[in-house]
Amino acid sequence: MNTLESPSPIEELENQIKKLIKDSKPAEMEQWFRSLLNQIEELENKIDKLIKHEEMEQWFQSLLNGIQIEIDDYPGSLFYKKDGNVFFELYQGSKRTYFYCDYDLVWSVFHNKYKLNYDETQEFIRMMIEQYLKMSNVLPLVYHKQ
Numbered sequence: 001m002n003t004l005e006s007p008s009p010i011e012e013l014e015n016q017i018k019k020l021i022k023d024s025k026p027a028e029m030e031q032w033f034r035s036l037l038n039q040i041e042e043l044e045n046k047i048d049k050l051i052k053h054e055e056m057e058q059w060f061q062s063l064l065n066g067i068q069i070e071i072d073d074y075p076g077s078l079f080y081k082k083d084g085n086v087f088f089e090l091y092q093g094s095k096r097t098y099f100y101c102d103y104d105l106v107w108s109v110f111h112n113k114y115k116l117n118y119d120e121t122q123e124f125i126r127m128m129i130e131q132y133l134k135m136s137n138v139l140p141l142v143y144h145k146q
Helices: 009-023 026-064 103-113 118-132
Strands: 068-071 077-082 085-092 097-102 138-143
Touching: 026 103, 026 118, 085 103, 097 103, 097 118, 103 118, 103 138, 118 138
Parallel strands: 097 138
Antiparallel strands: 068 077, 077 085, 085 097
């Protein structure tokens, strides 16, 4: 670069960084870098959660694809079946509507694969019921086959 030309954007950035390093105290620089690293870590955690949520939602959607609703001999119940298995039972009680989820086929996937606890699994399934089955005020519960 000759003396008559202005510095390129990269050279300007280099100059700014050099000035920042020269004018700053080591403790201030360390604090700034720690803050930056914390912000990066927070963003990575948010991205990981979004990816996990998207993966769980896609799995739940695939579960609903091809599912059939059947009425059985149980009054107030609808059974969601696929490939001969009952994945869900929708039961209309006198005060509340319950959405029972088979532990082995549904609930355990969220617990084992996605590391959700009971409340997190229940809340996620509740959101999926509202979004995909268009039902609100439904309480997801787990059931175990006997």
